[in-house]
Amino acid sequence: MGITIKDVAKLANVAPSTVSRVIANNPRISEKTKEKVREAMRELGYHPNFIARSLANQSTQVLGLITPGSTDVFFQNPFFPTVLRGISEAAHEKQYAVQLTTGQTDEEIYEGVVQMVQGGRVDGVVLLYSRVEDRVLQYLRERHFPFVMIGKPYEFVEEITHVDNDNFRAAKDVTEYLLGLGHERIAFIGGNRELVVTVERLLGYEKALSDAGIALKEEYILYEEFLKEGGQEAVCELLALEEPPTALVVIDDLMTLGVLNTLSEVKVKVPTDISVVSFNNVLFAEMASPGITSVDINIFDLGYQAGKSIIQKVENPTEPTKRIIVPYNIVCRESCSKI
Structure with a gap:
């Protein structure tokens, strides 16, 4: 018979309900108690059944990531793996997984987003770009589906949570x-x-x-x-x-x-x-x-802040709209000189 929450609770000397709250990363549980429970989980080799949790909570614990067009750009340009690391870090902290949708054309990407949302595969979406005109953005707004953007929206700036540089x-x-x-x-x-x-x-x-x-x-x-x-x-x-x-x-x-x-x-x-x-x-x-x-x-931080923001919107539908500006700095090297 497999290890259960009761086994973890017994070893950590807490109630089974406390173990459940630690797994859900409930903010009401102290960090000391969380660490004690997690240590017991590691010692026993216990791994939560996230699929069962998702069914019970009507939540997938998955975030969708939408790329800006051609997969060639996404996989060749170092910007995207770095921003993805930032999002993944934020997701990991809250025990979310990430699902990437790509395509060779805008139409393929749009259809991938529709399948993601209507299929109930994700709880929220991060757009890794901002376009002047974007069917995906319009679709998400019309469905009132949780999403955030990396980049300043061309329209509806006050209505869309976004993470950006100046x-x-x-x-x-x-x-x-x-x-x-x-x-x-x-x-x-x-x-x-x-x-x-x-x-x-x-x-x-x-x-x-x-x-x-x-x-x-x-x-x-x-x-x-x-x-x-x-x-x-x-x-x-x-x-x-x-x-x-x-x-x-x-x-x-x-x-x-x-x-x-x-x-x-x-x-x-x-x-x-x-x-x-x-x-x-x-x-x-x-x-x-x-x-x-x-x-x-600060590409990593762009991703991290976007990941945190979408999880906040998923877990609290009344979360206010935010514009998060990540600072930048010029790193001077040898490619410039006086004329």
Whole structure:
């Protein structure tokens, strides 16, 4: 016969109901009692039956994660595994599992979300992105299904709990950093123009140029996928201009890696010939040659705060709407110099 809650209660010298509350991570149970019960569970090799608990509570104890389009972007770009670690950490603390839905097209992802929600597979959803127009967002709002977003909503900002950086300010800051080094011909390589993060960072870039009295050049603004290939294509187009830029603001480190590779191939030196700043500060920003000056947006914390927020909404439907702003900082390395 298997180990039961009663066995754990006996070893921990508590009531069986206390063991149940510890398993549910009830905040009314002291940390000392929780640790005593968990130690007894470890000693006896007891593992709670979460399926039975879910049936009893009419809860799946599962969070759904929705990706921004193509699976290529999700699995190649280090941003997403890092944000996923943050969400998973928050879920683990409350004994939730996570379920990821991906697809090659927006339609596939939308259908995956519908199956998740209508099939009762998840208690709540985290959108790992924010789009200008999004069927998934509309669907979740219409069904009043618990969800939070990573990124600022394009609409209904006051009605949707979201976790974000101040992307406008961050892009303005890095553009002003390049202006301070004497650069005036500064280009912007953005991601998908339907993503709000691209819109916000572009606005920050434009504001910095405007404040400096520098006219905006449309040919200096390009949009690509958040992939290394996107950075390669963009920099080739910029270098072909009659008056190429002397500095680049690139919206993502993986794209920046493509930029650096291409510049190296055509013998354009960084930062001697062109300066580059980027976003995300993933590991290879430090390991690249030269090291990439990058905005550290605290990706893990974005995920962790989103995970905590969706669990709060699931467990308390009256939880107020929140906007959580995660701080950022510019990490200066060798990819920028005075003109």
